[in-house]
Amino acid sequence: MTIKKAMTIAGSDSGGGAGIQADLKTFQELGVFGTSSITAVTAQNTLGVHGVYPMSVDAVEKQIDAVASDIGLDALKTGMLFSTEIIEAVAAKIREHGFKNVIVDPVMIAKGGAPLLQEEAMEALKTKLLPLALVVTPNIPEAEAISGMSIQSVEDKKEAAKAIASLGVKHVLIKGGHDEGEITYDLLYDGESFHTFSGKRINTKDTHGTGCTFSAAMTAAIAKGASVRTAAETAKQFIQAAIEDGIHIGSGHGPTNHWAYRQRGGC
Numbered sequence: 001m002t003i004k005k006a007m008t009i010a011g012s013d014s015g016g017g018a019g020i021q022a023d024l025k026t027f028q029e030l031g032v033f034g035t036s037s038i039t040a041v042t043a044q045n046t047l048g049v050h051g052v053y054p055m056s057v058d059a060v061e062k063q064i065d066a067v068a069s070d071i072g073l074d075a076l077k078t079g080m081l082f083s084t085e086i087i088e089a090v091a092a093k094i095r096e097h098g099f100k101n102v103i104v105d106p107v108m109i110a111k112g113g114a115p116l117l118q119e120e121a122m123e124a125l126k127t128k129l130l131p132l133a134l135v136v137t138p139n140i141p142e143a144e145a146i147s148g149m150s151i152q153s154v155e156d157k158k159e160a161a162k163a164i165a166s167l168g169v170k171h172v173l174i175k176g177g178h179d180e181g182e183i184t185y186d187l188l189y190d191g192e193s194f195h196t197f198s199g200k201r202i203n204t205k206d207t208h209g210t211g212c213t214f215s216a217a218m219t220a221a222i223a224k225g226a227s228v229r230t231a232a233e234t235a236k237q238f239i240q241a242a243i244e245d246g247i248h249i250g251s252g253h254g255p256t257n258h259w260a261y262r263q264r265g266g267c
């Protein structure tokens with residue numbers, strides 16, 4: 001049996017709902033062997049972020065090298081990268097190792113408002129990392145920050161996707177969790193055309209780590225050989241099940257149910 005391998009370069013969430021923990025659970029559920037490079041440790045629960053402890057650049061680089069030199073990987077995703085120095089180091093490692101299937105989840109602010117990316121690091125994200133990416137998966141506020149434009153309508157979303165694609169990333173997927181309405185719409189732009197993925201909006205506060213889980217599911221599907229469009233379809237089904245079959249952990253914004261997709265027969 002050969003198993004596909006994926007890596008997450010992201011922050012650790014002690015509460016287990018987002019970051020490295022969400023990514024590894026999602027890889028596992030989708031039958032992909034998960035590895036990681038931890039960029040920062042966060043002391044976090046469903047009520048918020050209580051501390052952020054960035055790793056040294058050397059530690060982030062060594063974790064990537066250790067995995068690349070022995071285990072190898074079929075796809076990788078980035079999450080919380082925190083600083084310009086870490087973004088530059090990760091971009092250099094992607095180039096050095098020739099990693100191709102790179103999914104960037106441009107994590108900026110935690111649900112409770114804590115900054116997970118320093119403001120000055122936006123420039124490095126745009127100029128150093130996005131040109132190396134196969135896909136970037138911003139939510140609406142992140143798409144606004146990267147494109148520099150306000151998003152109020154579907155047309156605005158399309159304009160923002162084009163502006164982000166002009167930075168060199170091949171596919172832009174703007175997630176619709178922050179929109180309003182009974183249906184969520186995630187918009188994929190492949191440089192030529194648009195495709196929409198929709199789902200029923202669930203009325204719940206347990207949406208901690210939805211973006212991490214979504215991009216990890218895309219990464220696992222791409223590691224297994226799916227196209228970006230098929231991977232987005234899988235990720236949408238994975239996150240829909242994870243939100244719908246809530247597990248209600250903690251008293252704040254709880255995590256989603258990473259088992260739900262497989263329990264429903266997906267793989």
Ligand SMILES: Nc1ncnc2c1ncn2[C@@H]1O[C@H](COP(=O)(O)OP(=O)(O)OP(=O)(O)O)[C@@H](O)[C@H]1O
Pocket residue numbers: 018110111138139140175176177178184185186199200201202203204207208209210211212213214236239240243
């Ligand atoms: N209440 C909800 N019901 C159904 N789907 C949702 C809901 N909230 C988010 N989603 C879906 O979850 C995925 C992640 O989108 P979202 O916009 O929440 O990302 P995010 O803000 O980066 O997440 P997070 O910051 O919590 O990690 C998208 O597919 C989105 O449509």
Ligand SMILES: Cc1ncc(COP(=O)(O)O)c(N)n1
Pocket residue numbers: 010011012013018019020042044079080107109110111112116207208209210211212
């Ligand atoms: C380590 C880490 N990475 C990402 C998020 C974003 O998730 P959310 O927006 O749901 O708080 C987080 N809270 N913590």
